Amino acid sequence: MTDRDIYLPVAAQPSVSTLVGLSQLAEAEGYERVWLPETWGRDAVTTLTSIADGTDEVGIGTSLLNVYSRSPSLIGQTAATLQEASGGRLRVGLGPSGLRVIEGWHGESFERPLRRTRETIDVVKQVLSGETVAYDGDIFELSGFRLRCDPPDPAPPIDAGGLGPKAVELAGRFADGWHALLVTADGMADRLDDFERGVELGGRDRASQRVTFSVPCCALDDRERARQLTRQHIAFYVGGMGTYYRDALARQGYEETATTVFEGWNAGEREAAVAAVDDDLLDALAVAGTPEECRDRLARFEGIDGVDAINVSFPRAAQRADIEATMAALAP
Template sequence: MGDLKLGLAQGYWSRAPQENFIEMAQEAEKLGYDSVWSAESWGNDAFTPLCWIGAHTNKIKLGTAVVQLSARTPTACAMHALSLDLMSKGRFILGLGVSGPQVVEGWYGQPFPKPLARTREYIDIVRQVLAREAPVTNSGPHYPLPYTGDDGMGLGKPLKPIVHPVRKDIPIFMGAEGPKNIALSTEIADGWLPLIYNPYDESMYEKSLVNAKPDFEINQMVMVNIDDDLQAGLLRVKTFLSFYIGGMGAKTQNFHKDLFVRMGYEAEADKIQQLFMEGKRDEAINTIPDEFADSISLIGSKARIKDRLQAWRDSRVTSLLVATTDKKQLRDIAELVL
């Protein structure tokens, strides 16, 4: 395994952006962090914060983890990527994912079915735009280019981007949770952005990653809390997990819950979802096993974290995306890893 790289995971906003999000990115750059990542849900978009960060930094890579496919057409997404990569002088990484049916159909008003086929078409179109070798066309059913529907005017013309890309090979990462989607990422993407990764037991992902190329990257967000109060640190991780398992998805289809089930926690997953939907969030949080929350995060004293970092170094993960808003924690992790 190679040396671990570090990134800063800024996630998506809740009520408003963190007041220090620019300072955190600048500090990460000074400390030798490789990248900084933004996200989107049904509030802020993922690209705009990176523009702001890119204007106030010089070398740190700028990644989306992740932009949602249904938020914009493939060519619109490629235009964002082209623009940001040009303005940042080749620092952009495009991370994208399908999201889930609640968001796709409830927020974007788009149909959710056939996410793998849509992803394949989407990334193919984005790569055509970035390559700028020929007018962009797509014969697939999800994103036909030019548009050929009966309700159109029949005047669509294949086009090449006016803008000349600074790089034709902007890295594309996929946010993926299901086995087939993860396997697809090894085929059509440059890297994978898991939601949950347990470095102490990688067996669940072995079959999905069997065709991964040697340079395939895995960038994992890790919640960090350097504090002697282990239980307080674990509570934050468990709160995050319970929200995804219990509240981010419909009762009949929740990819995050399905992932937790595949990891061996079916009874706990069912209970968390039930409690969450009954409004008993504290009880849902306490249903997450401490040992699981501990295995996917870096919590405890500096000495404890230094010891537990070895599992990540021995794993297939290539970058740890540190989720923190505290400069001291950012420095402490850099000292331990870099």
């Protein structure tokens, strides 16, 4: 059975307590896990600590921590601490992010993102084992570090994000799962093939791995508002987050539409870019409309063979009432 998770809002919220309250609501409505991105607002680690303290059973996760702004050893320490603070409810999501974020926001050179992700996963697993870290990689040469506290038991699983074929293969080969974001229902077939190839190359146990598919959702009685909010969300990602999502959609057969959205957004023609997200692309990527429509559409995503969890995410411009209505409409 496919689990149903919540991807907490990517847009900055009024307070940490707002995010704790949404997590408590997710727990009460039966969602399996709440995932927190780390983007423009509050850092994921401090916020997830508050969420862990304010909830009892719902899982928590990072989706995603980038592998440039923290060292691998620090990510390992952080994962161990969050696993302790949450009573074993953590799942760690890691990924390279993109050039605009890493170089523009963090001042780091966006070099060899796949290799850096793979080596970070290796080091984090060593840290979490409680053994002394000894690592001789292409990027990291580390020795001497060891946790001075009991290692977490069990160690939290480590998932990897990514959209390109090699990134998804890497997740299958080295990580405990893969996070899919802004992938069409049809496009998942190719990427799941990449993941399975990685599983085979790494000699992994697929039954112990987890594919989490994040789907933008907006279920409102006001159908047009729900769909317009979701169009805006897609246009922002395709146009405003570098070429990463544009290129991913091009690989999935939407090159012309993705290019139109991208060019319009970057020319300052935001309304035209949003309008270019036609119904075909909107419904291929997202679940938006009335509650009844959305329940049917979400079932289609959940029925994809190889997907273990659906992550109900929200348009970045959604208001608290929109988020709560969507959570209620799509509760497990």
